[in-house]
Amino acid sequence: MQKLGWPFLPGRNIRIERAAGVCLFTDDERQIIDAAGGAIVVNVGHGRERVAQAVADATRNYTYVVPPWLTPSRQAMLDVLGTHWLPETLSRVHCTSGGTEANEAAMKIALHYQQAIGQTQRSKIIGRSIGYHGTTLATASISGHPGRKEGLQHALPKFPEVASPYPLRCPLGSFHENSGQYYVDLLADIIASEGAENIAAFLAEPIIGSSGGAIVPPEDYWPAAAALCKENGILLIMDEVMTGFGRTGSAFAHEHWQLNPDIMISGKGMAGGYAPLGGVFAREEIGQAIEQAGFQVMFNTFGAHPAACAAAAEVLSIMVEESLVERSATLGAYLHKQLQDTFADHPHVAEVRGRGLFAAIEVVANRESLEKFPRASQVSGRIVATGLNKGVFYYGGGTGEVRDIVCMGPPLIITESETDQVVSTLAASVDEVVAKV
Numbered sequence: 001m002q003k004l005g006w007p008f009l010p011g012r013n014i015r016i017e018r019a020a021g022v023c024l025f026t027d028d029e030r031q032i033i034d035a036a037g038g039a040i041v042v043n044v045g046h047g048r049e050r051v052a053q054a055v056a057d058a059t060r061n062y063t064y065v066v067p068p069w070l071t072p073s074r075q076a077m078l079d080v081l082g083t084h085w086l087p088e089t090l091s092r093v094h095c096t097s098g099g100t101e102a103n104e105a106a107m108k109i110a111l112h113y114q115q116a117i118g119q120t121q122r123s124k125i126i127g128r129s130i131g132y133h134g135t136t137l138a139t140a141s142i143s144g145h146p147g148r149k150e151g152l153q154h155a156l157p158k159f160p161e162v163a164s165p166y167p168l169r170c171p172l173g174s175f176h177e178n179s180g181q182y183y184v185d186l187l188a189d190i191i192a193s194e195g196a197e198n199i200a201a202f203l204a205e206p207i208i209g210s211s212g213g214a215i216v217p218p219e220d221y222w223p224a225a226a227a228l229c230k231e232n233g234i235l236l237i238m239d240e241v242m243t244g245f246g247r248t249g250s251a252f253a254h255e256h257w258q259l260n261p262d263i264m265i266s267g268k269g270m271a272g273g274y275a276p277l278g279g280v281f282a283r284e285e286i287g288q289a290i291e292q293a294g295f296q297v298m299f300n301t302f303g304a305h306p307a308a309c310a311a312a313a314e315v316l317s318i319m320v321e322e323s324l325v326e327r328s329a330t331l332g333a334y335l336h337k338q339l340q341d342t343f344a345d346h347p348h349v350a351e352v353r354g355r356g357l358f359a360a361i362e363v364v365a366n367r368e369s370l371e372k373f374p375r376a377s378q379v380s381g382r383i384v385a386t387g388l389n390k391g392v393f394y395y396g397g398g399t400g401e402v403r404d405i406v407c408m409g410p411p412l413i414i415t416e417s418e419t420d421q422v423v424s425t426l427a428a429s430v431d432e433v434v435a436k437v
């Protein structure tokens, strides 16, 4: 048999035989708490029979049907989305097979819309300095993720970039009271320098995902940034691939600031990891304008796959039946309290941050000066590896100048005692690693 290279680039590769609830089990029967929910995906936990059954039924009963047509599973997903999840303003739905495709589609929809309404000069989309939107050339380029652009810079399309809010390291001072306005002013500056009349949209995560490590902006940032977009005819695209569907303790993270995005993107938790699925949700007016202009919103062959929609319908129903959004808020508050209690005075933890069951710590060489450990020390990678050896899987984060981030996004069914284990193992892993740096 030919020896195949897997993964494509060599890395740590353990073998998981099965998973149940919040736990993964290796081939040698080691139990690992999945504090990352995979890649912050597994919202309702692993191994739900009911979801597996729905996926099997869809596959058996209507294996593949072109994306624009309905199937019972697509209808079931739309019903639960419309009844329990989507804001009333977002009525047009386009499904992809993941977050990257959804972001790419959303960018094209924004450009199409501006063309359709006669704003033909609006060809630019503003991205931010810390953030992640996907793997294609356009979504990688608009991402604030230098690590994932290395070796590609010469070929990437260009997007204007504005600084992401990063209160801990705000140039005005850590958690400065004017930091929200500071970052909004930077957005205003870029709109002025690029020319509002040339800008189609602003693409951002409401709470920054693993690239920044659950960075929550200052409270006044989003309301002012959203208003600025609106005043200037710039569509607000919220990437909720990581934060959507309950992860941050509300249905969607933008709701923390009562925002009204023009387009919202989802992925990950939408089908809870049971199948690949991404979603683009847009205002009615956007769909209508594109429709009237006769532009195409082309599907991906596997977008809205019937089995993935079946998974989403079940996962999102379970979330409602078991009040998992509320649970994300309450268990999230518990997780944050435990993290604060553990790390409040820790000499190497600069910040515990996040919302709901999405949390991260930023590890530093010096907590007072915020000096970082040298990149070569690979502190967060080592913490993740140490945690894994101790039986907890964390999600490493950071990119470029943002480093030594450890993220948590466990299944929303995690218990208090499992949460305690996640926190105590993290503390032990941080201590073990920094003692050796």
Ligand SMILES: Cc1ncc(COP(=O)(O)O)c(C=O)c1O
Residues within 6 Å of the ligand: 039, 097, 098, 099, 100, 101, 103, 132, 133, 134, 135, 205, 209, 210, 239, 240, 241, 242, 243, 267, 268
């Ligand atoms: C905020 C955000 N957007 C987009 C993506 C890309 O989604 P996918 O990996 O499903 O293509 C990710 C993946 O981590 C993400 O976190």
